[in-house]
Amino acid sequence: LAPVIREQPSSIIARRNDPATLNCAASGAARITWYRDGQEVLTSSQDTRSHRVLLPSGSLFFLRVSSGRRDSDAGTYWCVASNSYGSTRSENATLTIAYLSYEFQSHPEPIVKARIGVTIELPCKAPKGTPKPEIQWLRKGLELSNSTRVYVSSEGDLIIKSVVLDDSGSYICRATNIAGSRETRPTEVIIMIPPWLEKKPSNVTTASGAMVELICRAQGSPMPTVTWRKLDGIMPLGRATIEDQRLILEHVTAADSGVYSCEVQNEAGVATAEATLTVVDAPELMQRPQDVQVMAGKAAELSCIVEGDPPPLLLWRLPTQDRTALLTPAQQSGHVSISQDGQALHLEAAATQDSGIYYCWGVSRGGGISAQAEVIVVEAYPPPVIGIGPKDLKLITGSIATFPCEVVSEYATPSITWWYRPAAHLPARQLAQGIDVRVSLSPTGALVIKDVREDDAGIYTCRVSAETGNVEQVAILRVSKEATEPLAGALSLPAPPSKPQIMFVNETSVILKWLPNSQITTHFRQRYMVEYWRQGWDEWRVADSVMMKESCIVKNLMPGNIYSFLVRAVTKNGTSFPSPWSDPVTVRSPRDPSLTMDQVRHARRRLLRPTVTLTEATAIGPNSVLLKWKFLATAHEAVEGVLVYTVANDSGVKVATVLGSSSSLHHLHNLEPSTGYTFFIVPFWRSVEGTPSNSYSLTTPEDTPMISPSDIHAMLRDDSSILITWSTLSTKEARGKVTGYRVTLTHNGTATTEAVSNPWLEVHGLALGRLYTVRVAAETTAGLGPYSAPVLIDFGSSNAQGHQDTSEETMTDPSIIYAPVQPDWLVYLLIPLVILFFVATIIYIRRLHNKSTASNPPQTVAHYQDPSVYPSHHSINMYSEQKLWHPEECEKEYGFSSSRLLHTDHQVNEYAEPGSQHANETTEPYATTALLAPASPHFAHGSPWHHKRKNNAMQINWEALLPPPPASPPPCDRDLGDPTYHGTPQSSHRGNGVLLHNEISESAHGRRPSDAPSDHSYDAYTQATPNNCRDHFLTFNSVLNHDTCKINAEDQTKTDTDIPINNTT
Missing domain, CATH: 2.60.40.10 (Immunoglobulins)
Known part of the structure; x- marks a missing residue:
């Protein structure tokens, strides 16, 4: 059978130079062959230089994956398993070599700034690579995790919404695959806060010359910069500096006034603030008030001109201990008034009590200033003083005689006349210019006689006349044929000292100090003589004529009087011209006796x-x-x-x-x-x-009104509406500006309130036959004031009428509240109660009358008795001293007859008189009926006190009804004495508080004890003089005719106030 592929190769991704394996396995004894892209792969068994190894299992193993251009391992691989029975091909598998580029396709800027609250996006596109790199964001080295506010987009961008200050930092974008990772350069994200003013500059008002500091403190991220600008002028660069965001202006002037802007700025925004600088000028005294000496009864004026920007407020402080005695412009106090602009104080009909120091104050935002002037009100001015008078001359015939007469008069223009008499017992004749060619008068007042003859010998008098007084000085001219040496001339007289200064003043003493004249030389032994003058005197008097130092203590002065002083220098050649007169001074206790004038x-x-x-x-x-x-x-x-x-x-x-x-x-x-x-x-x-x-x-801010509107009236408008009006409140009553009124209309407990802005309200929808009450309150920005007393409006009549209960109780008692109208049954209940009360009162009065009739049997008529015949009836005055009742004093003054004291239709028991008592007995007050007088015949309608006693009439016991008399009844318009006493007033003696009838003083006849002349007499002025000066007071003329003597000014029984030692020189 042909081989079967039991393990298919899988695609793999391998990094270059890394080992990799492509798996492939087949069943049966098969031979495995690998192909890449259609070509057989050479393995190490075929080529020893090859890095590809065919494993026994059939897998292809790469010692290192190669990615070179000539020899690259990347491609599509498959394996073929073959045997004798055939061959089988596997599925394709791809070998991919992983890689990652170094450059990002996009990345953020190195610095990213953003305002707080906005959304920022940091871009990041990964570098090219296989497989596709993954994006990660790092902040401060830590990986960011996605959230609703911070997340990474699909493209790899970092998005941050509503950034906050904590989002600031360093951000990095990282791209990663199996080939490695790549990172962007750090991106600094700066979150900025727009500038805001932590403290804004405030308006400043200052005086010129001061230093001003305008503060503008700002915060933000990054820290903002501060820029100061003057918006309506040029910044005073030479006097302006910026320190720690503050603008400092030195020595500001009025030109620096204006609006200053503080601008703070950073990359997140700009903020500004403004402040107004007002430079005001300190008040400047343009004209200072001058000391014034004015005659009593005359007018005086003090002028004080103060200028500034803004215009200062002028105030005048009067010379009194009352510190509230300030007068503002256009204000008047008695006979003292201030002008409309405040720059003048007018004193009409000045009196001596107006003397003192007047202060002129000027105040404004720029500062304050003070000036003062002393006003001395005198009853007379000092008389003239002969500075250099004529001296006795002894001349030979044919020579020239010169009699000087130089006068000092500071308050009136003097006139000088010369008089001549041959001897003291002969009459004097006036010497005038032009009568004798040998006689001439110089402009200085000197008399010059040329070609002196023997018949020119005699007494020459220089008379000085002025409105302030008269003074004269006498010289004797002796003419002989023998030669004689003349006396020293005027050029050799000493020079006058300076004006004496007042160093200390108390009730009886004055310390004077002056400076010697600069023309004094050392070979002259100079002394000083002090003269002084007091109001009421006709001439100057010598206070002290022997002094070696330039100071003097004048003692024994009369307290409360005004004195003037002058000083003369005295040498062997004569007496100098008088010094300038001192400032007038009133001798009195200082305000603070513990302080010396130097301390003050x-x-x-x-x-x-x-x-x-x-x-x-x-x-x-x-x-x-x-x-x-x-x-x-x-x-x-x-x-x-x-x-x-x-x-x-x-x-x-x-x-x-x-x-x-x-x-x-x-x-x-x-x-x-x-x-x-x-x-x-x-x-x-x-x-x-x-x-x-x-x-x-x-x-000051407004307050709620203190009272409610008054004079509330209601007028009928039609069958269903009325017009309610009331008086407005003054600003003082409202304690602000009235912004409106609240009117409350009440009927049967239901109240309706209306807010109006005018002092009237028209009310509609009223029903006839109803009673309404109205109350009104005024309103200010501070709140609502009190409501007025309720006004009752009867809307059932044809003419609606409103009246306001303005009785004192209603207006002042806050506890009184208007009660709604009561039902009709209350009226039917009140009428019987009133009738019952009236009947009970009549019954009570009748019972009192019956008791009075039983206890007071009829008595005979008493007639007026003369107190001189019956003295025991008037032996005691029970009310007060010298206040007895006599018809000729108080009664006759008003035309009342003395017969009014007792009428024939009065019973004697209607008048209570005290019985006979002794001086040491306790008196009892009169009965109440003694206060009731009969009707005067001058009143046709009769007196309300008049009552006749009839047998069939009801008698009223007034003693039971009226209160007892006062302990001391009020006196008549004047003190009354005993009408029967017309002798010489006797002295008043008291014993146990009772005044005897035969000891009435003069006050019984209209004179008070204080009106009597005092038994004591006090000399207005006494002088202690030496033995050779006892005939009269010392004057300058008398000093010239006597040896120099030292005296005190005046001698009184009053003890002198101690003079501080440190003020005596």
Whole structure:
């Protein structure tokens, strides 16, 4: 039999140079022969160089698969089994040599960037190869598994949907078959996050010259870059820097104001934010108020011009301890008023109590500024002072006599006249220009006499007249034929010192200090003399005439008076021209006696600089605002606390004190809703206040209305509708802007509410014969206010009428609620109850009358008795001192007759009088009936108190009905005394709180004890003078005629306030 193929060869794929076997087996003793592509395969048994081996089983074994072009093992193989009986061919089998190319047909880019949330696709087409390679994707070295979001397409592409940040990383595409594997270059996938602003720049308002920092903090992936732009101008490149995404502008000016844009950008997108920079100019003082001295009753004005951008708010602080005494533009307080622009303060009819320091404050968002001026209201100005007066001369005939008379008058223009008299007992005559050619008057006021004769000898007087006072000085001219040496001339007099400065002031003393004149020389021994003047004096007086130093303590001054001082230098040649007058000073206790003037000046200099800055003002409710501020670095030593000023738009001012320089915020309460306020801060140290800070202005949020609409009316429109109207609320009442109204219409417990925007509502569909109630409430953005009291509308009448219960109880008691209309049976029940109550009242009154008649038998008529005849009836005044009832005082003033005290138709028991008592007995009050007076004949209709007693009439016991009288009845319009007493007033003595009738003071006749002149007398001014100066006060003229003496200014019984030693030089 022919052989049978028991094992068919199978197609195989083999890698090059790898061994491979093609199986083939046949039954019977057969010979196996292999063919490839129709040609017999040479095996090693046929060719020893062949790498193909025929195995005993008939299989073809390849030692190594060859894939060369000349000798390739690839092809179609089959085996043939043959014997003597024939041959059998197997099925074909293919030997394929596996391979894999090195190059991918497509692969992803090395870097792939994608925004978060999008879908990305990484392409990958495997290299050519046999068998077909399989595709795998690796991320960070790990194989990716397919999911609904991440998977590999049939073509080998990697698809990632809705990428997230975790999808970032390195991706590799791998192609694999039995010939090997190939990988693409790593692809870096970057998931980008679009930029977003973590912190946006905010609007900034600052003063010029400050440093501004605009913050723009951005985030994103990759980290975005920040670009700053100025949208409406040029960026100040020289003063602008960017640090850590922040824009820093140094020394900003008004030109830097504008809109600044922060642009952040990365590959995923762009984000922008804008902020407005407003550079405001700090208030600048263009005109400072000047110190003013004004006569009492005259007008004065202080001018304070402050400019800035924005325009500052000007405020004037009055000289009072009340820190809320601030006046805003167009405001008036008494006779002090402010101009419309706030730049001028007008003081009409000035009084002495208006004296003091007035502060001008200018505040804005850019800062604050302060200026001050002192107003001194005087009742008189100092009189003129003769600076260089005439001196006694002794001349020979034919010479020239010169009498100087130089005058100082700072408040009025003086006029100088010269008078001559030959002797003291002879009358004086005026010397005028032109009467004698030898006599002339110089422009400086000097009298010059040429060619002196013996009859020119006499007394020459320089008289100075001015509106502020008069002064004169006398010199004697002696003429002889013998030669004599003249006195020193004016050129050899010392130069005047500087203006004296006030170093310290208290109730009775002043410390003065001045500087010597620069013309002083060392060979002159110079002393000083101080003169002073007080209101009410006609001349200047010498306070101290012997001083070697340039300082002086003037003691024993009168408290509350205004003084002026001047200083003269004194040498052996004479007295200098007076110094400039000092500033007027009022001697009084300082605001803080523990501080010296040097400490006050030092504190003012420290607080003059900006010390505190208001950084934030936030409304946290309709009635409260939170303020925040910060102190400058140098402020901690100079600040003891701050004054928080709250100025409302209606000019109301509130002040809160916050102690400590470590405090940086304050919570303001009890503010008005929907009201504009301006806030600023003033630092202080002890009693010294500094420059105000910058200001913040805001309007508090609205609140619900505080009251309900009133004046509610209803008008009939037709048979089924009415028109309801009501009055609107003011902004203050509504605490905001009214946005609408809620109207509730109620009938028989069923309520309907309508919302309207106008103050009226037309209601339709009403039924006749029904009662309706209407309530109205106003509404703002903050909410609904209270409802009004219910208004009852009777729609059954021809004209519907509504009325509102506006009684105080209804309007103010929140517990009152309108009750629905009750049924008719309630009316029938109330009528009998009212009648029953009326009958019961009548029966009760009759019973009271019967009891009164039984207990009070008829009495005879009593007549008015003169208290002088019956003194025991008026021995005690039971109400108060000197307040007795007398007809000629209070009664007669109103035209009432004294006979009104008791009428014949009154019983004596209607008037209760106190019985005879002694001074040490306890008094009892009058009975109630004593308060009732009979009808006045001046009233035709009679008095409501008038009642007649008839036997058949019902008698009312008023004592049982009326309350008891007050412990101290109200007095008449003036104090009344005893009408029978017309003698000399006696002194009043008291014992056990009772005033005796014979001890009435003058107040019984219209004079109070305080009106009587005091027994004490106080001299307005007393002077302690040395032994040689006791006749009168020392003046400059008297000093010239006496030896120099040291005196005190005034001598009082009051103890002087201690002068600080460190202020005495």
